[in-house]
Amino acid sequence: MDPDTAVASADGGPFLEFVDYAISMLSSSAGDGDGYESPGDGPAPARPPWGWAVAQLLKSCCAYSSGVTAAILLSDLFQRKSLTLKRKVKLPKLINTKNKRRRLPNTVTIDSIHEKNFLSPNSVLEVVVIAVFVLPGTNIYMLTLGDMWSASTIDIYLHRRYYDCIGQNGILKKGREVMLTGCCLRTAMEGSGHARILPTEYMVILLDEEQDEDALLLAAQFCNYSFSSLILEESRNNVPYSFYARIEKIESLEPFRCAERMQIILEDNDNAKMKLVLWGEQTSLANLCSVGSMLALDRPFIANFIDNNHEDSQELCLEYGSATQVYMVPIAQQEEQVPFTPTQVKSQGPRLSCVLTDNVASQVTLPRDLYGSVDFSKYPFRAYVSDLHDKMVGISLFGTVTSVCKVSTSGTTFYLELEDTTGVVLMKLIFVGPWSLGRVGVGHMVYISGLTCALSSTNILEVSWREKEPGSLFVNLSLLPALLNSSCLHNLSPLSDLPRSTNRTHISHVRLDGIDCDSLKVSLFHNICGSVVNEHSGVLQCSFCKCACESVCARGFQLHLTIADDSADVLAWCVGQTAVEFLQISPDEYLELPEDERAMYLYTLQNESFVVAIANTRKRVDGCAVGDEAVPAWEITRAQKCE
Incomplete structure (x- = not known):
């Protein structure tokens, strides 16, 4: 194995290898004014943030569920980079960027507002006025707003208390920077144009003493x-x-x-x-x-x-x-020099070591907030569990889930334990409402960004993640259809390699070797999190969310089966849509079959060929077992029938 990709292959396989390849392509094409800062004070090649590259690639994978090619992924990546560059060329003409200022903790981007179609009243908008105009047929003033982090703009109805600031001699005009809060979004209705922000009286106009x-x-x-x-x-x-x-x-x-x-x-x-x-x-x-x-x-x-x-x-x-x-x-933004850790240098292989030695670039400058926390969202390299310490925000991690559970029967807080090649970290997931990440299980390979690290009063490192905060993203790669459909993101491996695939999702080409009625059960599943629903005192309750879910559950399969290839055969299990892919029948249709026909139907599925994603679930504790029957060590998280 190539030393450059040894660490990536250990826990992310070809996906992380492709991330490194894509970053190297972006870096090699980088030029002056490309918007990416050099990873140090020396003339080392400019690199995009590692977390940014992963997030963009995953967005493409989600958009093309039928599969992607390396050319599609690179094209999307360069296009998004191009949008960033156009934005960085356009807005500095309106914004004075000589003195960088801090980005406030609750700041959201215009792109995220459009993407989520959501804007919390507590959110902050740090924007520049692109245009001032009157709504046709009215005397209502509108502002078109842009920000330094977004490719899109948004219009806001100006609150009447600021009408005195409008006009030829008014201070509120094109190029003026403002900050807003207390905003509500008027979402776009069908046939009624685009989303706009309703008037807010809580606006601060920014001044520059040097103007x-x-x-x-x-x-x-x-x-x-x-x-x-x-x-x-x-x-x-x-x-x-x-x-x-x-x-x-x-x-x-x-x-x-x-x-x-x-x-x-x-x-x-x-x-x-x-x-x-x-x-x-x-x-x-x-x-x-x-x-x-x-x-x-x-x-x-x-x-x-x-x-x-x-x-x-x-x-x-x-x-x-x-x-x-x-x-x-505003006060100028404070920055901090962050050195590269031995883990990060090693993960990039000898190529980066030469760059660091030749150009004396061994650290990167990152912004620091009012509380001394350093923002790692622009960090050029991957962060590992062993790198986590006090006063870090905007962290991205890639690893395997080793446990996930709810804190209590009420509330919206969950705990998730993540493992990578350097260690294990327990993180707190805080949602604005119910669990919204779909099915997440032990052994699943996930990417999470927007993490915050801080020391507790008892000197324990606490890692937390908040839903819908700027930069927050959670993607379960083990359930991603594009992972199976994209040859550039996986390597087919024989089942005999499974014992060495404990920390990543294993992709294999297999045949269905054994399945019978005794290994198949139809149960109720919670639509939101994909977990089994149990009955307690006449009330249907999700085994994972611990909430009543009578109106949001549906029948699904729990399936144990044997898969095989020329190297080995493996007893595995699967649920939900993955089981439907194997059985090629819905739970309701299966239950309509007479008892004697069910066994015959299952027998006809023998030797069918599939491409499968397999995760190690030896530590599984989420209650998906059928009765007292032991759950196999391997879960098939995705399956696709071969034609």
């Missing part, structure tokens, strides 16, 4: 008052106060009369401090703020600060009133 127009605005409007100039009289809100101050801290307050509260502590140029208090829905504005940034507040409401539910305090504070406008000069 003449913005510098003049700050000097003329925000340098006349300091916090010490506030008067205590009731008439203080008749004065059009405007303040310019640095954000020192963002923190929650005790609720007041069931109203949620947050405070942003500001410090002006005279070192005087003041609290900006946000109430109820206004607290989402805190998602747009970052410690160290400069906040320009125009006409804030001035009130007495309510402390410990007492309203008679004489301490003044600022509030977000009906006339308040918020501008911000």
Whole structure:
């Protein structure tokens, strides 16, 4: 075996070998301004992020379930790269990129909004105004928005509190960067155009002190008052106060009369401090703020600060009133030099070692957030379990599932244990609703991105994943139809090689050697997760999700069978659609057959040829066994009949 692909073959087989090949093709075609940063300070070839390449290839595999070729995958990959380059050429003309700023924690991309047709009110949009226009036949202003990470744009209805910012001399025009939250999506209905964002009053307009127009605005409007100039009289809100101050801290307050509260502590140029208090829905504005940034507040409401539910305090504070406008000069993004680990260098083979030695490129610069966590979503090489440590976000892992279960009978949190060639990690999967990843079982080969690592209070490394967060992706390769249908993504191996395939999905060309009525059972399965449904006290409950599922279950097969090739024969099991592929009959049709005809029908299937994907499930504990009968060690996760 080639040393370059030794690690890839150990747990990902030809799929990961193809990922490395595709990345090398992209890297060899990279040129100046291609949008990919060099993996170090030296002149090493530019590489796309490893996680980005895997995600794009998997999206192509999902789109072409009947199979893909190497040419199709590379074409899609280069096309997506081309879209990225066009975006990177177009938007910097509108966005000042000299000083990079941090991407806020809850930021979502426009592409992800269109892809998921979903936008949470707590999400943040960091965008640039592409165009300002009036909706035909109305007096309603619309903004066309784009961002640095998306190839698409989206329109938003402008909230009327910002209409004063529109016009020839207005600050809200083409090229202006803004941040938005509290947004709701008006999804596209059939025949009614495309998705748009409904008006939100929670918008922050970004300023740049080095731009003449913005510098003049700050000097003329925000340098006349300091916090010490506030008067205590009731008439203080008749004065059009405007303040310019640095954000020192963002923190929650005790609720007041069931109203949620947050405070942003500001410090002006005279070192005087003041609290900006946000109430109820206004607290989402805190998602747009970052410690160290400069906040320009125009006409804030001035009130007495309510402390410990007492309203008679004489301490003044600022509030977000009906006339308040918020501008911000964001703090520049912090970055960190991350060295390549021995595992990553070894996994790339001697070719990378030469590059690192010749060009002295042994580390990569990655962005760091406000809490010191480093974002690995742009990391050029694969991350392994052994590389995980405190303060990591945007991590991608590829490995084999060794266990998966729900935390409790209620809630939306699950635990999944993943193994690669360097170790095992337990991760927490947090869903916004029910489990949504389809069937996932022990021995399945999966790719997961958007992971976060942090040390707990007891100094234990906690790894977590949140559904629908930016960059979150989960793909079960063992169930992917394209894996069987694409010769560039697998190598056919004899069944005799199975004992050496403990950490990856094994692809074989086999014949059906043994099947009978005793090894076949028809059960109820949960449509959402593909697990067996059991009856408890007259209620149908999923054995995996632990939830009632009377309206979302269907009949399916549990099947034990013997498969064989010229090298060996293997006892295996399968369920659901895979069993249907073997039996070539639906569960309802099978049950309609008379008892004596069932055995005869199964006998006619002997010696049929299939291409199968096989996973090692020796540690299986999810309750799919039939009675007390032992479950075979090998699961056939996908099967395709050979014509």
